[in-house]
Amino acid sequence: MPRRRVISITLGWVLLAATGLRGDTVETIDARLLTGDLVSIDAKRLTMTVKGKTQSLELKDVLIVDVTASRDPDRRPGQLLIETAGGGRIAATGAVVTDGKLTVSGSAIGTVALPLSRTTAIYMPDGSSTVAALRRRCRELRLDPRQRDIMLAVRGDEGKHISVQGVLKGIGASRVVFTWKQKERITDRGKVRAILLAGADVDDKSPAGFITATDGSRLPFTTMTFAKGKMVCQTPDVGEIRISRSAVANVRFISPRVTALSELKPSKVTQRGFLDRVFTYRIGRSLSGGAIRMDGQTYADGVAVHSHAELTYRLDGAYSRLVALAGIDDAVRPNGDATIVLLGDGKRLAEPIRLVGKGPAVRISVSLEGIKELTIRIEFGQDKLDVSDHVDIVDARLIK
Numbered sequence: 001m002p003r004r005r006v007i008s009i010t011l012g013w014v015l016l017a018a019t020g021l022r023g024d025t026v027e028t029i030d031a032r033l034l035t036g037d038l039v040s041i042d043a044k045r046l047t048m049t050v051k052g053k054t055q056s057l058e059l060k061d062v063l064i065v066d067v068t069a070s071r072d073p074d075r076r077p078g079q080l081l082i083e084t085a086g087g088g089r090i091a092a093t094g095a096v097v098t099d100g101k102l103t104v105s106g107s108a109i110g111t112v113a114l115p116l117s118r119t120t121a122i123y124m125p126d127g128s129s130t131v132a133a134l135r136r137r138c139r140e141l142r143l144d145p146r147q148r149d150i151m152l153a154v155r156g157d158e159g160k161h162i163s164v165q166g167v168l169k170g171i172g173a174s175r176v177v178f179t180w181k182q183k184e185r186i187t188d189r190g191k192v193r194a195i196l197l198a199g200a201d202v203d204d205k206s207p208a209g210f211i212t213a214t215d216g217s218r219l220p221f222t223t224m225t226f227a228k229g230k231m232v233c234q235t236p237d238v239g240e241i242r243i244s245r246s247a248v249a250n251v252r253f254i255s256p257r258v259t260a261l262s263e264l265k266p267s268k269v270t271q272r273g274f275l276d277r278v279f280t281y282r283i284g285r286s287l288s289g290g291a292i293r294m295d296g297q298t299y300a301d302g303v304a305v306h307s308h309a310e311l312t313y314r315l316d317g318a319y320s321r322l323v324a325l326a327g328i329d330d331a332v333r334p335n336g337d338a339t340i341v342l343l344g345d346g347k348r349l350a351e352p353i354r355l356v357g358k359g360p361a362v363r364i365s366v367s368l369e370g371i372k373e374l375t376i377r378i379e380f381g382q383d384k385l386d387v388s389d390h391v392d393i394v395d396a397r398l399i400k
Contacts, residue, residue, distance in 0.1 A: 024048065025066040026057065029255050029399055031323040031365050038065060038245075041226035062253050063397075070249035072298045073216035074132040074291055081131045083121040084114065084237040085200040086207065088219040095122060097171040104238075108213030108247040112238040116168065117201045120145075123194045132290055134194050137161055145196035151178050152194040153187060161193065168195055207236065209253040213243060218300070224251065261313070261324070261396035262301055267373075268312040279306035279390075286329045287390045293330040294361045294392050302394035304329065305378045307338045307386045312375045315398070319368045324396035326353065327361030328388070334358045335388035337381030344371035354381060355391060368398070 024038040026048060034057075036050035046057045046065070073079045073091040082090040082104055090112075094105040102122075103113045123131045134152070141163055143150050148165040155162050166180030176187045176195075207220035211233055219241065221233035229245045262283050271278050279287050282304040286292045292302040305311065328336035336357035342349040342364075349366045368374065378391050 025064075026062060027064040027066070028057065028061050029063045029258050029323075029397070030061075030321060031363065038067070038226065041065075041224065041231075041251075043223070043225070059253065060255060060257070063255065063258070064253075065251040067245065067248050067250060068214060069297070070212050070214050071216045072291065072293075074135075074298070075130055076216075077130055078125055078127040079131060080125075081121075081123040082119060083123075084219070085118045085120055085202045086220040086236045088210070088235070088237055089217060090219070091213075091215040091217045095124075095171060096173070097168065102171075106213075106215065106217055108215045108217050108243060109219070109238075109241050112241060114238045115201075116197060117199065118237045119197050120200045120202075121194065121196050122171070124189070124192055126190070126193070129193070136289065138194060138196065143196055145198045148198050149178070150196040150198075151176070151180075151187070151192060152196075153191045154193060155191075168197065171195075206254055209251060211243065211251050212249045213247050214249045215247075257400045259319070259398045259400075260301055261322075261393070261398060262303055264313050264398075266311040267314045268310070270310040271306070272308050281305045281309060281311065286331055286392065288329070288331045290331065292392050292394060294325070294327045294394065296330065299392070299394040301396075302392050303396060305376070305391050305393065307378045307380050307389035307391070310375055310377045312373060314372070315368060315374050316372050317370050319371070319398040319400055321399045322364065322366050322368055322374065322396070323399065324364045324393050325361050326355060326364055326391065326393045327359075328355055328357040329390040329392050332357060332388035332390045336390060337383045337385075337387075338389040338391050339379040339381050340364075340391070340393075341377040341379060342366055343375040343377065344368065345373050346375075352379070356381065357388060361392075361394075 023035050026034045034050055036048045039047040044059055046059055046062050048055055073081050080092040082092055090104050090106055092104045092106050096103045100116050101113055102116055102119050105111045123134050125134055143163055149168045150163055150165055152161055152163050164180045166178055169177040169179055174189050176189050176192045208222050210218055210220050212218045219235050221235050224233040231243045231248055233241050287304045287306055292299045326340055334357040338355050340353045353362055
């Protein structure tokens with residue numbers, strides 16, 4: 001895990017810092033941290049040893065089990081990546097499509113198969129490109145696969161991207177079969193960069209959680225257990241998967257007691273820059289448009305905000321605590337100097353928190369008991385400027 005400076009900003013409540021701790025780290029939904037050795041997980045409980053003593057937690061209170069770090073497949077040149085209807089991704093070493101089924105090989109999950117109806121995208125960058133760059137290109141071209149599959153390829157030796165709409169028929173070791181203009185056509189696989197698939201069978205129900213492997217693969221699961229060095233997960237996309245403990249980076253559980261801040265729409269937004277230059281806040285992406293990264297770690301969930309800004313949320317007294325991790329995005333570090341001020345019904349909930357690009361992320365925990373309206377204000381830092389004030393608020397959760 002990356003080093004994190006932890007600030008407790010509540011009375012009578014102490015949060016342990018992750019800095020210097022070794023072993024598996026379990027974080028509860030109220031941000032308590034336990035570090036030791038994971039022993040087992042079943043349908044109701046998680047068991048681990050902490051300083052030689054066995055401790056057991058109810059699974060409903062567990063948020064994250066951190067085992068080790070994972071690589072970011074979006075940023076690795078040439079990394080084949082599959083995105084699934086359940087919100088998962090598979091960092092693949094190989095992919096073949098035949099008879100409406102996608103067979104994927106990966107270093108962490110082995111070989112699995114899923115129907116194309118459970119697949120939303122197949123990214124195939126060459127050795128000089130990345131999935132992140134291909135996503136940006138797809139957005140620039142405004143590719144919309146809601147009606148038909150879309151293939152993004154390069155033309156000749158020019159490297160210019162072209163896109164066609166049709167139906168994916170197959171992917172082999174050296175070719176892609178794609179139907180467009182009512183004709184089945186064969187394309188050199190080395191020229192294809194991405195295939196966006198239409199009509200994905202997207203789930204209406206939330207999974208029980210997500211498991212992330214060391215290669216960056218991330219899959220939703222409905223049930224999971226851990227025993228004898230293996231995690232066994234039932235997934236909506238590829239069925240049962242078994243992952244060795246050595247290939248697991250982390251497991252995140254979804255609790256009905258927790259609402260992600262990113263899921264709420266602010267009731268009021270105020271944004272203004274130092275010289276009237278405005279950076280609109282983003283959900284799930286950094287202000288630069290890429291993945292949210294802090295202290296070398298990538299986060300799927302987060303809110304990116306620039307100084308000066310205020311985001312106000314209606315809570316109506318439904319929550320007891322806000323827990324989050326905040327810092328300056330890696331894209332602009334070591335620059336950046338901003339301050340977070342948290343207000344509940346117009347009053348400060350804690351002392352202002354300074355964030356600087358040269359420092360680590362800061363963990364936040366404040367009481368929301370009886371609070372009807374929460375305001376998160378991002379102010380200029382001690383430099384009194386908005387230069388590189390790319391603030392990320394990640395894993396922000398409201399606890400009932």
